[in-house]
Amino acid sequence: MARTSATRTDVVVVGAGPVGLFLAAELRAGGADVVVVEKLTEPTGESRASILHARTMEIFADRGFLPRLGELPPVGPGHFGGLRLDLAEADPDHPYAGQWECLQYHLETELQAYALDLGAEIRRGHTVTGLRDTGEGVRVEVRGPGGGARAGSYAIDARYVVGCDGEHSTVRALGGFETAGHDADKVMLRADVAGIEIANRRLQRFDGGIATAYRRPDGTTRLMVHRFGEQPAGEVTFAQVVSAWAAVTGEDIGHGEPRWLNRFGTVSRQVTAYRRGRLLLAGDAAHSQMPVGGQAVNLGLQDAANLGWKLARVVTGADRPELLDTYHAERHPVGARTLANIEAQARLLFGTQEVVALRDVFGELLGQAPVRRHLARMISGLDVTERPRPAAPAPTRPAARPAPHPPHIHQPGRSTVDRLTDKTALVTGSSRGIGRATAIRLAREGALVAVHYTANEQAANDTVELIEKEGGSAFTVRAELGVPGDVHELFLGLERGLKERTGDTRLDILVNNAAVTSTGSAPEDLTPEEFDHYFAVNAKAPYFIVQRALGQMPSGGRIVNLTTGVTRTSVPDQVAYAMTKGAIEQLTFQLARILAPRGITINSVAPGITNNGGPIFDNPQAVEAMAKFSAFNRVGEAGDVADVITFLTTDEARWITGAFIDATGGTLLG
Known part of the structure; x- marks a missing residue:
């Protein structure tokens, strides 16, 4: 009815x-x-x-x-x-x-x-x-x-x-x-035929065309044939298939029984x-x-x-x-x-x-x-990288089947809102300081974090241990940046770690934090070798890390590049360092428009004076002097900056891209 x-x-x-x-x-x-x-x-x-x-x-x-x-x-x-x-x-x-x-x-x-x-x-x-x-x-x-x-x-x-x-x-x-x-300009006839005995072949080339034959377990043979120069139109008939097959292969299949006929072309x-x-x-x-x-x-x-x-x-x-x-x-x-x-x-x-x-x-x-x-x-289709399907079904209506476990499972008692559940992240230079704090914050939000280090393996392992104690997921990746083959080595370890833990090499979040800072020497004392080293680690490596990451970053990906407040204020003995970070800011600004159609955001975060665990921060007089530069009259903590970075990796920051984010605690207010 x-x-x-x-x-x-x-x-x-x-x-x-x-x-x-x-x-x-x-x-x-x-x-x-x-x-x-x-x-x-x-x-x-x-x-x-x-x-x-x-x-x-x-x-x-x-x-x-x-x-x-x-x-x-x-x-x-x-x-x-x-x-x-x-x-x-x-x-x-x-x-x-x-x-x-x-x-x-x-x-x-x-x-x-x-x-x-x-x-x-x-x-x-x-x-x-x-x-x-x-x-x-x-x-x-x-x-x-x-x-x-x-x-x-x-x-x-x-x-x-x-x-x-x-x-x-x-x-x-x-x-x-x-x-x-x-539309199609070449046509291939296709048929399932019973009652014929011909040799299997796959797209075999003959002087007159191409032919495929594959005998199925049920006794039918799937045929495909293209005759050079002939593009049959209209409804496919078995007579057309028989004629084309004979012209191309010299074999007679006219005694067969056609079960199905069609054509396809190069549309x-x-x-x-x-x-x-x-x-x-x-x-x-x-x-x-x-x-x-x-x-x-x-x-x-x-x-x-x-x-x-x-x-x-x-x-x-x-x-x-x-x-x-x-x-x-x-x-x-x-x-x-x-x-x-x-x-x-x-x-x-x-x-x-x-x-x-x-x-x-x-x-x-x-x-x-x-x-x-x-x-x-x-x-x-194994090289396709896409936003992962959530581990749980939509909450407002029950699903008809249980969803699979997420690749890294939320642990009971963990204090987090899980804004980054099922996301993967790479934080360069995350064995200490802002990098370590960022890795921990991302993991608290649910991300699987790759903790990169150059030489201090113990410090990187300590970062992973801190994350795992809180119920998060992380692993270490070693690569020296600023040397030939650095990005390749980094991504070999990254992809291996991701594949082992998720079955995929998708990378959702990249934080370019690793850098070398200048020693505070006068500009006239800087050597060409030092200059090249600063740029190799601070500018060249991040550029090619971003380039490599984009090949496995899905829509909705997030890139955060660490710059410095020194690009906005004059500190002459940091001129080389400031130049490298100026390059990072341009990388961010120029790529933002290119990446936006893919739904990927890229932003720069500029810390000010931040306690990175260095010896100077154990000196109360030095800390007091440095604190005066901030509008809050204190030295920044790594977590202050890490929270800003983490926000930029979440969906809440989807409308921010190409931005310079001042995370100096008001140091640049003058």
Whole structure:
């Protein structure tokens, strides 16, 4: 019976393919109400996609969904543009390294059951005909299966609508989303055929084209064929496949029984924005690409994993709507890079004689292990860094399944508001002074902190011990700054420590605190060697630490650079030190605008005279004299500055970037 009255829900998901169904499950797990609208009355039973990659397997395992798929067979090595590439090299220690066969109809069947078990409502045979912004949400006009344009019409009032309705997305069209890219100029025919016996081959090049054959356990053979110079249009027929296969390979498959036929081409299109107000897109609705190497469905499922928890938190009141902006900020670059690597593969695949030399050179590059690992990680999705999903479900509504433990667990009795729970941080020079105080403050707020030191290992261990006594989490990283290879050594230790504790190398917070101060000698006594050393440690090292960190910093990241009040007042015997810190302030100021589109803030904090535990602070007369410089008539404590730094790393400081923060205790007031 057709439904004719308006209904209400938190989210309408349009499209019940793998992406839409997984998104519905993620929303329900986060406590959101969801209705899935699908124009097909039944799943297609087709298997356009058949490969799951390591990151997708990891996500499924985290949600407890993976066992529902049963024992998935490994597919073996993959390829890049038809050149052999073993995806297991992305991370040989990863539990799901490589690629795994999971036919789309099987995946859809299990995802639908999973979403239904969590309480999602799935309406098949229902077609979206209109979208209207009501000011408080979106009215979705739907035509049900009752027949006729009016008889089965009804509306759903939703707070948000997500289009997961594929390459020809209705939501994308009705929502006015713009796309960039190009349509297909090369076509490959694809078919599942029973009753044939031909040799397996993977994207084998012949004089007349390219052919793939893979015999499945059920006895069918998946075929793909491209004939150079031929781009068949219209509905795919088995006769077309038979003709193209014979022309390319010389083999006759005309006696086979076709089970499924389709084509794909070298289309490469991506929407310019994944979100327009209350409308969002995921999967092929947001990006259309050639399904080479199984990347398309994995990209879409990972879109859903990124969006689901965020949208659930917003509709349940656990977070602000601005959280949804991070979905575009994090997933659009991933989609763009995936489309770029597919474009490169298309050139290698479909080019004729003109790509022979290019394929030869690329083949040589694939002989290098770092190249293989880079490409394998990119295709597998293991190099993607995103804001982590919270460890607990949205608080205002119960989730349908328990959330996994956070990577570093809050300890009972710990005094903290946990503003940085699930965040990771690196504080350079944190074995003592302001650096140590900052590391402790960040850990109190819930962050996992990497305590960097140069030579005093015991002092760094003491910092970690102090953090752990309070119930926090930390580890040490050693690297001498200002020498060749310093940043590389630092990040080797950092990434190893993060990977061991979180399974990832994501870095949310960077505090550039380490520095060398000048000895107070007159400017005319400064040697070139001393000058170079100051700049190597205080300016060059922070620059390249920031550069390296940005490769693994997600949207919402925070960078704080320590400068000094001496850049704002004349202290001639500190001229070299002041020059290096002036460079740090420019680094902060100039990068702020570049990093803002990624949701990353960068600020400078300038301490004044601060007790860093040095011998001079044991002299009461010296301390009394120094205290007079401050408006508060006291010497600053490391914690005074650390609290300012910590604030800048929290979400409360999201609207501050490119700033010089005076933390001198009023010393600069004159």
